[in-house]
Amino acid sequence: MQYKDYYKTLGVARNASQDEIKRAYRRLARKFHPDVSKEANAEARFKEVNEANEVLHDPEKRAAYDALGSNWRAGQDFRPPPGAAGNREFHFNPGEAADFSDFFSSIFGRAFHSDARETRRRRGQDQNIKIAIDLEDAYRGATRQIKLDAQETAADGSRNTRSRTLNVRIPEGVTQGRQIRLAGQGAAGLNGGPPGDLYLEIELAPHRHFTPDGKDIQLRLPIAPWEAALGASVTVPTLGGSVSLKIPAGSQSGQKLRLKGRGLPGKPPGDTIVVLEIVAPPANTEAAREAYRLMAERLNFNPRAELGV
Structure with missing residues (x-):
């Protein structure tokens, strides 16, 4: 038969703590559970994960397994030494054990009993x-x-x-x-x-306006050039309703303003982070084009000055 590396199956180190084993098992059980998983080999992987957890979550079974040594590799031919499990009596879920491998039964045996009363009560899986x-x-x-x-x-x-x-x-x-x-x-x-x-x-679910970041909510807020240059008070949507926000004069695109306590509820609640985005009006009329020409003539402004051009 082939040796099974239960630590590799759960993706944990051989010295992993019980909490690490528990977290790894929950993550993999959720990923491969046949009722919800879309993975092609979900049922087989789910059985492998359950078998590995059956051994590693129990200190006695884990100790018996570790006693086999750490030099084995998954898939190698394996023959358990006589008395591999020692004189200890192991308990496990007989219904689940029906799906466990020959490798498992060679070490721990198959604890089947014709009388269900002989098996111990066992808590169901999370x-x-x-x-x-x-x-x-x-x-x-x-x-x-x-x-x-x-x-x-x-x-x-x-x-x-x-x-x-x-x-x-x-x-x-x-x-x-x-x-x-x-x-x-x-x-x-x-x-x-x-x-x-x-x-x-x-x-x-994704939202058309808001992006969550923990309890904070981020909102990209379009503003007109004159609102950014001169400052303005504008109405801003939040999850709790619209509020008024003061745009400081001289604001730039990418600048962030904070609405304290306007994020997701909690103790303390999150904030809404408003990210300013200056939007230029379209030059789709003669009046609009004339306004842009006047700005170009009267404003001594080079947006690429920092580039040295």
Whole structure:
């Protein structure tokens, strides 16, 4: 049989902490979960990730695996030494173990029991899904209805599909990538064990005017040349409604002005960062062209002076 490098499967170092292993597993499980993944080999990779996590998240199993040595490479022919697992009795999810490799069973055995009562209660796996919302919903908060189709594995290895609908409250002020934990809404437990948790990862849909940066919101604000040169008070849109903004005289394109507390809600709230963009009016009438000619004649202005030309 072939040796399996569980550390390589999860993409962590051999001295990785339990938190690092947990984070790596959650990321990969979310990426390759057959219910949501678009990857061609998602189901096979999901099984590999589950098997690696089954070993590395448990200190006893990890110690037994590490005792095999660190000189093996993934894919090498492997024959476990006698008593590789020592005298310890290992516990794992029998339903999942039906999908584990011969390499796994050669070390830890297949803990199948004809009587399900002989297997221990086990907490269900956590699940991760992404949910897309508009920026306005992130600002005000919203309610979303999500439908979940989950594959459940029974103690005998059989699988069933369970569908359910959840009404989810999105709190105001959520940011890109934030995870919302729904306790007990993950995969069902084994043999009466508690269910896992469901994690919703927020994805903010693109907005025509606003660009989020954490809790701050960036807005490109077009202004006329005379507003930039002379200064002006202009009306500016924000997620919370329009406000008045004073443009300082002598402003330039790219200059940033801050509207304190006008970003996403929070403690403290974010700001709206206004980026000025000077827009020249079109010379599409004779009067407009004459105005430009007068400016060229009367203003001693060379926009390329810094270039030395």
